[in-house]
Amino acid sequence: MGRALSLSVVQWETIRKFPHPSGVTPNMAEYERERRSFSWDGAHQWLDGLPGGAGLNIAYEAVDRHAAGAISSKPALRWLRRGGDALDITYGELSERSSRFANALESLGLGAGERVFLLSPRSPDVFVAVLGTLKRRAVLCPVFAAFGPEPVRQRMELGSARVLVTTYDLYRRKVAKIRDRLPLLEHVLLSGDLSGRDLPAGTTALDTLLDAQPSGYRIAPTHPEEMALLHFTSGTTGTPKGAVHVHEAVVAHHATGLLALDLHPDDVFWCTADPGWVTGTSYGIISPLTCGVTSVVEDGEFEAERWYGILETMGVTVWYTSPTALRMLMQAGPEPARAHDLSRLRFIASVGEPLNPEVVVWARDTLGLPVHDNWWQTETGGIMIANYACMDIRPGSMGRPLPGVEAGVLLRDEHDRVVIGPDGAAREAGPGQDGELALRPGWPSMFRGYLGDEERYRAAFDGGWYLTGDLARRDGDGYFWFLGRGDDVIKSAGHLIGPFEVESTLLEHPSVAEAAVIGKPDPVAGEVVKAYVTLARGYAPDDELRLELLGFARSRLGATVAPREIEFDQHLPHTHSGKIVRRLLKERELHHPGLGSSGPGRGAHR
Numbered sequence: 209m210g211r212a213l214s215l216s217v218v219q220w221e222t223i224r225k226f227p228h229p230s231g232v233t234p235n236m237a238e239y240e241r242e243r244r245s246f247s248w249d250g251a252h253q254w255l256d257g258l259p260g261g262a263g264l265n266i267a268y269e270a271v272d273r274h275a276a277g278a279i280s281s282k283p284a285l286r287w288l289r290r291g292g293d294a295l296d297i298t299y300g301e302l303s304e305r306s307s308r309f310a311n312a313l314e315s316l317g318l319g320a321g322e323r324v325f326l327l328s329p330r331s332p333d334v335f336v337a338v339l340g341t342l343k344r345r346a347v348l349c350p351v352f353a354a355f356g357p358e359p360v361r362q363r364m365e366l367g368s369a370r371v372l373v374t375t376y377d378l379y380r381r382k383v384a385k386i387r388d389r390l391p392l393l394e395h396v397l398l399s400g401d402l403s404g405r406d407l408p409a410g411t412t413a414l415d416t417l418l419d420a421q422p423s424g425y426r427i428a429p430t431h432p433e434e435m436a437l438l439h440f441t442s443g444t445t446g447t448p449k450g451a452v453h454v455h456e457a458v459v460a461h462h463a464t465g466l467l468a469l470d471l472h473p474d475d476v477f478w479c480t481a482d483p484g485w486v487t488g489t490s491y492g493i494i495s496p497l498t499c500g501v502t503s504v505v506e507d508g509e510f511e512a513e514r515w516y517g518i519l520e521t522m523g524v525t526v527w528y529t530s531p532t533a534l535r536m537l538m539q540a541g542p543e544p545a546r547a548h549d550l551s552r553l554r555f556i557a558s559v560g561e562p563l564n565p566e567v568v569v570w571a572r573d574t575l576g577l578p579v580h581d582n583w584w585q586t587e588t589g590g591i592m593i594a595n596y597a598c599m600d601i602r603p604g605s606m607g608r609p610l611p612g613v614e615a616g617v618l619l620r621d622e623h624d625r626v627v628i629g630p631d632g633a634a635r636e637a638g639p640g641q642d643g644e645l646a647l648r649p650g651w652p653s654m655f656r657g658y659l660g661d662e663e664r665y666r667a668a669f670d671g672g673w674y675l676t677g678d679l680a681r682r683d684g685d686g687y688f689w690f691l692g693r694g695d696d697v698i699k700s701a702g703h704l705i706g707p708f709e710v711e712s713t714l715l716e717h718p719s720v721a722e723a724a725v726i727g728k729p730d731p732v733a734g735e736v737v738k739a740y741v742t743l744a745r746g747y748a749p750d751d752e753l754r755l756e757l758l759g760f761a762r763s764r765l766g767a768t769v770a771p772r773e774i775e776f777d778q779h780l781p782h783t784h785s786g787k788i789v790r791r792l793l794k795e796r797e798l799h800h801p802g803l804g805s806s807g808p809g810r811g812a813h814r
């Protein structure tokens with residue numbers, strides 16, 4: 209258990225179930241009762257399925273069935289434009305525009321299973337591209353727009369990108385220079401306002417293409433096990449992993465929208481996650497649409513005053529955000545919160561990184577509502593553990609498993625492997641004991657593989673469980689407490705960063721003989737990326753070289769992934785076999801934090 213970040217499990221005062229003055233009754237009235245009565249087959253029935261029993265398609269459940277029914281003219285999106293005015297886009301309009309996108313893909317010769325990459329900030333076009341891709345039964349692959357050219361290229365190559373949807377600026381800054389290394393990429397569609405700009409060679413204006421398409425599209429029969437989404441995630445070693453998700457996942461997106469986020473038909477929902485990460489797709493796009501609510505869409509940077517303004521003027525009722533963003537609001541002090549009328553807000557949830565108990569209590573006292581933490585990861589496709597509206601909150605706890613999900617804490621041996629008994633079953637830890645957080649396979653949004661890496665996929669399962677790689681503890685009442693990662697992966701402002709990717713880039717610089725990258729604890733971002741660098745002979749460890757290396761990494765990796773800090777060290781710790789022991793560097797950082805300050809970066813999360 210040596211690897212657990214020692215976040216102590218302090219018992220804060222329980223926050224009793226928090227009724228909202230609006231009197232809204234939670235969708236899940238009582239946790240234990242829901243656990244007993246819930247089944248995934250039952251949750252399947254909450255959706256419509258394609259007409260004529262032609263299968264299950266995420267886009268049909270998200271828009272087309274609503275467009276054909278009673279809420280066709282209800283706003284699906286409330287888009288806050290840069291100038292400050294808001295534009296509503298109805299379910300009917302979104303259905304039509306995404307049908308044009310599906311027709312456009314067909315006209316480009318794109319068939320089922322082929323990959324459409326998305327590199328874009330939040331905008332209605334993102335919804336159109338995601339839904340249109342799914343209607344066409346192609347595979348949607350989102351990539352974080354703050355990545356530098358190298359991580360973008362690597363992911364597009366791994367995913368065999370044929371179509372890319374992006375903006376003019378992002379294309380110029382990140383894609384143009386790597387395009388000749390992506391021979392499979394045939395079509396680049398540029399979204400947004402292109403007036404007054406010359407289209408770069410080899411690109412097409414998305415609006416012009418869509419306007420030329422028919423507005424109706426009949427979704428072909430879709431098997432629930434067809435691949436729908438490819439989400440990239442990082443491990444400790446090797447290249448990024450492409451987690452494969454299928455159309456069946458929509459059953460979990462919908463059920464968790466109702467049960468964990470407590471979405472009701474009249475809600476105005478704001479998910480601050482970036483569309484380049486799994487939360488931005490599962491809960492920024494799919495889940496709220498299947499639940500028929502109105503989503504706020506905006507793409508500005510984090511700024512406390514502006515965010516409170518959005519909550520107030522957009523009339524947000526349910527807000528899904530990140531611990532980093534909440535910590536930044538807390539830092540801004542209580543005044544900006546008090547200057548706004550947040551009385552419509554009735555439920556706040558957060559995800560992606562540990563949520564400090566202080567933040568839960570601060571939110572109750574300052575925003576008038578506690579924060580409901582929940583836990584999941586790219587591979588699980590949807591929320592797995594949560595603090596529900598009907599349940600008391602234990603600040604610092606991730607909550608309890610979703611009805612229909614069995615979570616366990618498994619004992620690990622001295623080599624950090626789960627302990628398997630003679631019967632082949634994994635040994636579970638008792639209440640209060642540390643272990644690896646695991647889930648019993650079988651929920652609908654579970655990933656179905658890592659693209660092209662069957663071995664890595666199989667290694668994620670043992671003793672009848674899916675192993676999450678996180679360390680956790682369960683208390684006597686079944687609440688789960690996050691203890692830390694079981695591996696060296698870094699979480700910075702909610703973004704998962706593989707240290708290997710950063711080390712490999714640093715090693716491309718001639719001055720770097722060896723590099724080790726860790727997450728350095730940070731009060732706002734949770735962790736920031738720090739690199740230890742051993743210099744090649746002939747290079748002096750001075751500030752000039754440090755700045756050069758910081759700039760070198762930033763230009764290739766992008767600001768989110770590049771190290772914030774570099775420390776020169778000619779004696780990095782190694783194992784007998786010569787591997788660098790990042791864990792020792794991390795322990796050093798915990799006990800003797802270096803100087804050097806760092807800001808939290810963007811408030812957006814995965």
Ligand code: AMP
Nearest residue numbers: 559560561562582583584585586690704
């Ligand atoms: P990602 O795959 O990028 O969504 O990152 C998933 C990882 O984020 C998990 O395996 C955890 O390490 C971390 N994480 C997600 N939610 C929480 C949470 N509520 N508390 C602590 N860590 C979390």
